[in-house]
Amino acid sequence: MTNSPITNRIGAVFVHVTDMPKAIQWYSELLGLPIHADSHEGTIYSLHMDGGSDLLLDSNRRDDSSQNNKTQLFFETKKLMDSYHFVKEKGIEVVTEIEEHDNISFFTFKDPDGNILMICEDKRKL
Structure with missing residues (x-):
């Protein structure tokens, strides 16, 4: 096994959204979390999750045709x-x-x- 400078842990998961206020409300209600101030000039919103990795709502979605x-x-x-x-x-x-x-x-x-x-x-x- 080789040493790696990369930590074996996911720091956050991005979910790309088109309407940040709606997404904040929806995810906060789904997970029972309070709504707090956003960051990154309103383009990123972090939902702090128990157990480590945060969920990051990202409004930088550019292309809806690649919907997974x-x-x-x-x-x-x-x-x-x-x-x-x-x-x-x-x-x-x-x-x-x-x-x-x-x-x-x-x-x-x-x-x-x-x-x-x-x-x-x-x-x-x-």
Whole structure:
């Protein structure tokens, strides 16, 4: 194994958005976080996540034609069914219904910009 000056940890994940105020409101409500002042002249908004990596909303989206139809990231939960009902009650578009496997269960949904997100329950951590 070689030594690397790069830390083995993800510092942040970018989610590209088209309407920063709407995205801030949507993600803050989804995750139960208070809204705070933005940074980078309003083009970056950091959602501080438990466990390390922050979620960075980035309004520098330039090209909607490259919209990715794959899952961008997942949020953890210990209560998948409660999380599913919470998302549905908020009127959020569910892309895939709950899938259950031996060690994990999950479902996917879209944010207001069409980014596909996942909520995942790791049964090994329960």
